[in-house]
Amino acid sequence: MSPAPKHSDGLPLSTDLEPLVLRVLDAAKAAGATQAEASLSHSRGLSVSVRKSEVESLEFQRDRGLSLTVYFGHRKGSASTGDLSDSGIRQAMEAACAIATVTEEDPFSGLADRDRLATRFPDLQLDHPWDVTPDQAIEMARACEAAAMSVDARITQSEGAGLSTQRGVSIYANSHGFIGRRSGTQHSLSCAVIASDPDGNMQRDYWYDGGRNAALLDTSEAIGRRAGERTIARLGSRRLSTRSCPVLFVPQQARGLFGHFIGAISGGVLYRKASFLLDHMDKPVFSDIVTLEQQPFIPGASSSSAFDQEGVATAQRHLVEKGVLRSWLLGSYSARKLGLETTGNAGGVYNLVASHGALGYEQLIREMGEGLIVTELMGQGVNGVTGDYSRGAAGFWVENGEIAYPVENATIAGNLLEMYQRIRAMGADVDTRSNIRCGSVLIDGLQLAGE
Incomplete structure (x- = not known):
C-alpha cells in the first residue's frame, strides 16, 4: 500500500485512514465475528513550560493507535495497538477474538442500531492547525510570565507559564457500514504566580486561555496580566466564621x-x-x-x-x-x-x-x-x-x-x-x-x- 497523503504537520488526512480501518473490519469478519468496530487515530503536539524565564520542559508528542472490538454473538473482545504493521494488527485481532471466546454472554452488548447512525456530517470548523515553532512557543510563554511578574512588586515567585498545541485526526467505522471522520485542534496558554505580603503570607493564582483556533486566544501579555492581578487580589485573605x-x-x-x-x-x-x-x-x-x-x-x-x-x-x-x-x-x-x-x-x-x-x-x-x-x-x-x-x-x-x-x-x-x-x-x-x-x-x- 502506498503511503497515505499527509497534512503539512505530518499527519495523514482523516479520509486516508479509511483503507486500514476497513481492512481491520474485513479481517474481523473473516475470523468469524458477527459484528465489529474499529477506530484509528493519529495525533501530534508541542508543549513548552518556562519558569523564571528558563525553559523547564520542551516536549514534542506524536502518537497513533488502533482500537478494535469484535462481537461473536453477545460475546465481546477488545484490543488496541500502536503497531500498525500487518503483524501488529493481526496480533491485536487475535487478542480481541481470544478475549471474546472466554467472556460471558451479555445480551445488551453489540453495535449501536443501524438506523441511529449519523448520515449528516457538517463542517464544524474544529481543525485550525497552528504552525508555531518551539522557539516561538518559548518566547510566548516567557512573555506571559514576564507580564504576570510585572503586575506588582509583591509577586515574587512564579510557578511557570506553559503553551500547548495539539492536533489529531481519527476515523471510526463499524460493520454496519458506518464511517465517521474527525480532525481537530486544541491550543492553550497559561500562567501561575505567587505573591507575598510584608508578613510573609503567600497567595497563588493563575489564568489561561484555550480553544481550537490559536488566532482567537488572548495575547500572552493579557493572560499574564490577568494571572498577576488575580494573585494580588488574594493577598490579605481572611477566614470566615460558620x-x-x-x-x-x-x-x-x-x-x-x-x-x-x-x-x-x-x-x-x-x-x-x-x-x-x-x-x-x-x-x-x-x-x-x-x-x-x-x-x-x-x-x-x-x-x-x-x-x-x-x-x-x-x-x-x-x-x-x-x-x-x-x-x-x-x-x-x-x-x-x-x-x-x-x-x-x-x-x-x-x-x-x-x-x-x-x-x-x-x-x-x-x-x-x-x-x-x-x-x-x-x-x-x-x-x-x-x-x-x-x-x-x-x-x-x-x-x-x-x-x-x-x-x-x-x-x-x-x-x-x-x-x-x-x-x-x-x-x-x-x-x-x-x-x-x-x-x-x-x-x-x-x-x-x-x-
Whole structure:
C-alpha cells in the first residue's frame, strides 16, 4: 500500500485512514465475528513550560493507535495497538477474538442500531492547525510570565507559564457500514504566580486561555496580566466564621456544578442505581430559571460532533427545561440495560449550554448584596449517590454589593439537589472555553463552615 497523503504537520488526512480501518473490519469478519468496530487515530503536539524565564520542559508528542472490538454473538473482545504493521494488527485481532471466546454472554452488548447512525456530517470548523515553532512557543510563554511578574512588586515567585498545541485526526467505522471522520485542534496558554505580603503570607493564582483556533486566544501579555492581578487580589485573605449565606460561583467553578449533574444523568450510574437523580425524569431538579441544552453543532466549540463514539447521530435537545429534567445521557449499552433508546451520548455530553440572564458579573455581585464569591474549589467531597456536597473554597466576601476582602479556607456544604433548586440567578458572563458553557451562578442559602 502506498503511503497515505499527509497534512503539512505530518499527519495523514482523516479520509486516508479509511483503507486500514476497513481492512481491520474485513479481517474481523473473516475470523468469524458477527459484528465489529474499529477506530484509528493519529495525533501530534508541542508543549513548552518556562519558569523564571528558563525553559523547564520542551516536549514534542506524536502518537497513533488502533482500537478494535469484535462481537461473536453477545460475546465481546477488545484490543488496541500502536503497531500498525500487518503483524501488529493481526496480533491485536487475535487478542480481541481470544478475549471474546472466554467472556460471558451479555445480551445488551453489540453495535449501536443501524438506523441511529449519523448520515449528516457538517463542517464544524474544529481543525485550525497552528504552525508555531518551539522557539516561538518559548518566547510566548516567557512573555506571559514576564507580564504576570510585572503586575506588582509583591509577586515574587512564579510557578511557570506553559503553551500547548495539539492536533489529531481519527476515523471510526463499524460493520454496519458506518464511517465517521474527525480532525481537530486544541491550543492553550497559561500562567501561575505567587505573591507575598510584608508578613510573609503567600497567595497563588493563575489564568489561561484555550480553544481550537490559536488566532482567537488572548495575547500572552493579557493572560499574564490577568494571572498577576488575580494573585494580588488574594493577598490579605481572611477566614470566615460558620454561617449561611448566598454564594456566587464564577463561571469556571459554576460549570463544575453542572458537571456533577451530567455525571448523575449518565447511563452507567443510572443502571447501577448510583445516582441522586434516579426517578427524577420529568420532575423539577433545578430552579425554574435554569434550562440546559445540548448543542453539538456549535462551530469551533470544544465538544462539537455530528456523532458519538458509537457513530450514533448527535442531536440538539433539552436536558433540563425550565428546571425540569427532560433527558438522560445514554449510549447503546446503558440504554439497553435500562430498556430505553440511546440518546447519542456514548462518550459524554456534546456542548452543554446553560441559560443565562441579563446580569453581568458586577451586577450579580450587587444583586447578591452580601455573600461569598467562589473563585476556587478544592477537594473531591461530592457523593454522586446521595448528592451530598462538601468542598473547600476560596474567593471574596461581599458586603453592600461590593467586594470587601479575599477569603480562604472556607468549606461549602449542602446537597446538590437542594443547591440546584436554590439557584437565584444565572449570569451573562458566559465562559465558552469548556464543553460546559455557563455564566456565574448565584445560589441562596448555602452553609459555610469556617472558624
